[in-house]
Structures are given as structure tokens and as C-alpha cells.
Amino acid sequence: MRTISTSTQLCAVIGNPVGHSLSPAIHNAGYEALDLDFVYIACRVEDVAAALGGVRALGNFRGLSVTIPHKIEAMKHVDEVAKVDRAIGSINTVVHEGDKLLGLGTDGPGALKALADAGVTVDGRRILMLGAGGAARAIGFTLAWKAAPAELILLDINEEMLRGLAADLRAGSATPIMDAILTPDTLEDALGRAEVVIHCTPIGMHPKVDASLVPAEFFRPEQAVFDIVYTPLETKLLADARARGCRVIPGVEMFLNQAVLQFEYFTGVPAPIDAMRRVLMEHLTR
């Protein structure tokens, strides 16, 4: 860490709990690599409105990463939210700009960047999204609004969430949306058609690492498969897809890129991605 001065800018992750957050390690590694006069800490928060009011009142408090359970509530207490993030209905980033708080999301853009960095084309392709929760909303709206997929296929077992996301996506974009209740049949059919598969549920996350939503034999070698789960670094779903010859994109790339985009909003300079990835991987492979 560099020396603190009276100009040092503060950023923080707010959530509850935050004891296992990797964000301080990643962001501070970025500041150190570029010798930026910033410091990033973790704050457990219950009263989101008061916390955001404090950020607004405290000079040199530059921004927040917002994590569970505050992503929806935080959006209510900022001054401006981009249209796509209002459609998503949650934010993961607050930037303190002058006397205003700007809210935005980097989860969806982080996923899109992870796909692009891996050389996966989204435009003109049929994309299967498994899951219709908060992460799927963020990624789905980003794909529908910021890219041009041929079709978004949504599968989930929760009909209310599924139909809600599908309706919101149809209302907010021209992207063709196909939604169906997740069953063995609809899953097999969708995997038979999709060129890119994005897994947006927590299935397979540590400690239940032996679980996968997709039977291995459903994968086809020409598919690209992306899993937002990043503990373990390679989930069973990704290992199965890799074994079947698919191109796989690990979830850690989305996690890294949402932080990279936050870093650039907070500091205004290009993030030192390699230094940030190195620290993240050190923590995830301990």
C-alpha cells in the first residue's frame, strides 16, 4: 500500500456479510500497480440509505461496490441510474460524482466483456441462459440492449421469475426471447439449438461441487459455455463441457471484469487487469 494523504480517495464494498469479499484485495492491488492515491475497504451495512447518505456527505469517498443483499435497495437512494440498470432493477456500483451519486451495474457488462475477451461472438447467435434470477437479469438485459443476439432462450424452474424476466426483456428490447420452464426435455431441446450457453444459477458452487444442471452428453463441441459460478474455478458443468470439446469461459472472468469496470469508473483510468487477476487468483487458489 502507498502512503495515505489528505487527498486519498476512499472506495468500499458494502454488503452483509462482507468478511469474505475479495473486492478489497482486487481493487487495492489495482491501486498499488498504478500508484493511485486510493484505498478500498469493506463495510458491513444494514441501513443502506444512511450509508449512501454518508458517502454523499464524506468528501474523498469516491464510490461503492454494492453486494448482497443491497443491490436492489441501493438503486432507490442514488440520484441517477442508467436506463438499462433501471430495467435490470438493481445496481452493483455507486460513483460519487460531485454532489451526486450515480448508480450503475457492471455485472452484465462484466459478463459481456468476459465473453468478448474469450473470443466468443454474441451477435447473431442463439444464446441459452439457464436461470432467471438477479444475475440472469443483469446479463440478459446487457446482451439484449448492448449486443445483438439472434435469440435469447431462457429456462428456469421458477415460473414467476422466468415469465417476469421474459416479459421485461420483450418490453425493453427487440431481441427475440424464448422462455420455457426448465425440464429435461426443454433443456435438451435448448442445448440442441443454442450456440452459447450461460449458466446463471448457483448450482455447482462450493461446497456442492459435484452438481451440474446440464447432463454432460447434452453439450456439443461447437458450443461456447460460460458459468457465472467461480468457486470452484472450474465447475462440474465447465469440466463436462470442456471434456465434450466446448470452449469454456470460467466465471472468475466475469467477477474480475465487473471489478475492472468498477475500478475504471472509480479512478477514471484503465485498470491494470493482469495485476488484479493475479491477486484474485492467489486468493481463489489458496
Place this chain on the structure above:
Amino acid sequence: MRTISTSTQLCAVIGNPVGHSLSPAIHNAGYEALDLDFVYIACRVEDVAAALGGVRALGNFRGLSVTIPHKIEAMKHVDEVAKVDRAIGSINTVVHEGDKLLGLGTDGPGALKALADAGVTVDGRRILMLGAGGAARAIGFTLAWKAAPAELILLDINEEMLRGLAADLRAGSATPIMDAILTPDTLEDALGRAEVVIHCTPIGMHPKVDASLVPAEFFRPEQAVFDIVYTPLETKLLADARARGCRVIPGVEMFLNQAVLQFEYFTGVPAPIDAMRRVLMEHLTR
């Protein structure tokens, strides 16, 4: 600076402006010397209530130093204030303890500690205080409540402030209080009687370093003379007193000790005074 973790505790100075505050340098030097998981920044603040609400809501935000112009306003937005600090009417410290904000002052105790560290006895002595402003209130109440001077003599040119402080001190303690409008005659008389002189006005502060409130010939060798001004490190008043053979206590010792006491409230461990003094002197002798 040590590495930031998710447990790192945050402290900050709030004021307006704060760009020249020495507090981040002093406190961070203390954390570094003891390898404590703390970081201390500077925040320009206009809305004190919102800033304190933010401290309350942000976990790991451990405490604040409060400086001009917020010392009076801050007292209104904390949960508990010690009786002596309520009497003084201002605080310079907020400690975030559980879900409560505790307000207190370390300016008076810092002055008392500076006197004690210099071997100056207060108990049983006649103390002359020049000035009846905020610093004089803090020091006067601390001397009257936490020590046992034979008499406190107050001189100021502002009658309202003078009579107000004298009345408040008489109401709140058993210490004999003598107050008089500052004139050449009352000044000479008071300096003829006082065993300890405490200068609590800004006269002699950089850049007007050639000014002193006290004609040099009024000092007597048996007196101890303390100046709260610390830029320059030795004011004309102190240089004159030293030349007359007095024991002199520089204001930097009060500034250091108010920070030392804050440090101990924030961290709960004895402050590394020498490390903090070293950094302070480095900044003041640049």
C-alpha cells in the same frame, strides 16, 4: 502502509477544509508502527449529520476526528457525550462503538497531558488563561474538572465570551475563577500572580509570527508558559518566555497529545507516541 483486508478499520478527520490536516499522517504513522489493521483518511464535509449517519451505518468505520468548523455541530448528532464535553459545548472525537456514536473531546486532556509530560504541576497553582474561545473552553473545563488548580484567571478582550466562560466554569466546578477584560494593566497584574500561563488565542500564528500578546518583560523566570499555537513551533511568546528563563511548553505537544488520545480511543491500545511525534515534526519542519 500495511495491506488492507476486509477487517480493516477506517478512521477519518472531518472538517472544511481538510487539505492541510496533519491527522492522516500522524494516525497512519501510529497504525504502521504497531502494525494495526487501520487506515485513516481526510474527508471534507458540509453536512455533518449525514456524515455521522454514514459513519453509524458503515461497518468498520471506527471513528472520526472532528475539526473546524464542525466541533459544535457534531455534538448534536452523536448518542452519548461525556458531561465535561457537554459543558465545553464541542467535541473533537467520535468513536463508533457497536451501534452507538460516542462524542468526546481530547483537546483539553491533550493540553493537560502536555503540561504533565513537561513536569508542570497544575494542582494548587494559579493558572492564567489568555483567551476565552473554543480552545480556552476545552482547556479551562478540563483543568477545572480533572485537576485542582488554586485559581483560574481568565483574560479576553471579548467581554461576552469572557463572562460566559467564567460563568459556565463557576457553575460547573468549585475552582475559583477570576475573569477580567484584557488590558495592559490586567495583563501585567495577572502575569505577576500566575504560576502557569496558557496562551489560547491565535496571536503569533504563522504568518504573523512577530506578534505576541504578552510584553516580554512581564514574564518571570519561575513561570511555566504554554502556547497552544504550534506554527511556528516556537512562537514569539514562547521565545520571549524562554529568554526570560521560563519553562516553555510548545503547542505541538498539545496537538500531538490530542491525537494520541484519539488514537487510543479508536484502537484501544497505547499509542506509539514517539513514532507519531516523529512524523508530525517531519511535516512541521519541512
